[in-house]
Amino acid sequence: MLGLPDGVTACLFDMDGVITQTAKVHDAAWKEMFDEFLRDWSASHNQPFVPFDPVRDYDEYVDGKPRLEGTSSFLKSRGIELPTGSQDDPPGTQTLWGLGNKKNELVQHVIERDGVQPYEGSVRYVEAVRAAGLRTAIVSSSANTVAVLKAAGVESLFEARVDHQVAEERKLHGKPAPDTFLEAARMLGAEPAHAVVFEDALAGVEAGRAGNFGFVVGVDRVGQAEQLREHGADVVVKDLSELL
Numbered sequence: 001m002l003g004l005p006d007g008v009t010a011c012l013f014d015m016d017g018v019i020t021q022t023a024k025v026h027d028a029a030w031k032e033m034f035d036e037f038l039r040d041w042s043a044s045h046n047q048p049f050v051p052f053d054p055v056r057d058y059d060e061y062v063d064g065k066p067r068l069e070g071t072s073s074f075l076k077s078r079g080i081e082l083p084t085g086s087q088d089d090p091p092g093t094q095t096l097w098g099l100g101n102k103k104n105e106l107v108q109h110v111i112e113r114d115g116v117q118p119y120e121g122s123v124r125y126v127e128a129v130r131a132a133g134l135r136t137a138i139v140s141s142s143a144n145t146v147a148v149l150k151a152a153g154v155e156s157l158f159e160a161r162v163d164h165q166v167a168e169e170r171k172l173h174g175k176p177a178p179d180t181f182l183e184a185a186r187m188l189g190a191e192p193a194h195a196v197v198f199e200d201a202l203a204g205v206e207a208g209r210a211g212n213f214g215f216v217v218g219v220d221r222v223g224q225a226e227q228l229r230e231h232g233a234d235v236v237v238k239d240l241s242e243l244l
Contacts, residue, residue, distance in 0.1 A: 004196055007193075009188075010137065010190035011129050011134055011195070012136075012139050013122075013158070014197075014200060017200035018240070019118055019123075019154060020116050020149075023200065030103055031058075055222070061073040063203060064203035065174055066164060067164070087101075111147065119240070121239040126157045126240075135160075137161065138158040138184075139184045143163070145164070145165075175207040192212050195213050199219065200218070205228050205233045217243070218236040
């Protein structure tokens with residue numbers, strides 16, 4: 001009925017792009033922030049401006065990763081290294097924290113202005129999972145997880161939450177490391193072999209495979225089914241309702 005192997009006791013869901021329609025908001029925010037930085041950087045270093053690619057660069061370097069790691073990963077791909085700076089750096093400061101804070105400011109503005117829509121097929125699926133007696137957790141690298149879940153009206157669907165704040169507090173490595181998913185499984189009292197990871201990001205699918213979870217579901221919202229399989233998805237669907 002749920003499209004999962006026998007013996008599964010817990011389901012671990014990524015948020016942006018799996019449960020809520022916020023992945024495109026993050027993508028647009030990354031592009032706006034990086035393009036502004038790259039224009040200034042190119043001008044001051046007498047180099048041609050090459051904009052952030054919202055498909056290739058987003059998928060390869062930032063999607064699913066904690067903000068600081070995503071910022072650093074993309075900049076290194078362009079041969080740019082910035083100081084880490086401080087969490088309190090003003091948005092736009094030319095440090096990893098400053099750029100990351102600018103991106104977060106842009107995301108919060110869009111969420112406050114436009115609200116958040118959940119994927120209806122995902123909501124129906126999580127409700128079916130809970131009705132079947134399986135335990136549920138949300139696992140996200142976002143610092144806005146609580147606000148997004150509340151805005152989307154789906155906060156009550158998840159028993160446990162591992163987000164940016166929890167990862168910082170417990171010193172967990174972000175995706176593609178499996179730490180956050182492993183912590184969510186632990187919070188639900190489930191062995192990894194009996195837990196399922198649901199992810200739309202390549203780094204998240206990779207984390208699910210690295211953690212030796214019993215099953216990894218790739219959710220293909222942007223036409224990257226083959227890449228999701230290559231990174232470790234056992235099955236790929238366009239919407240979770242396909243599993244019902």
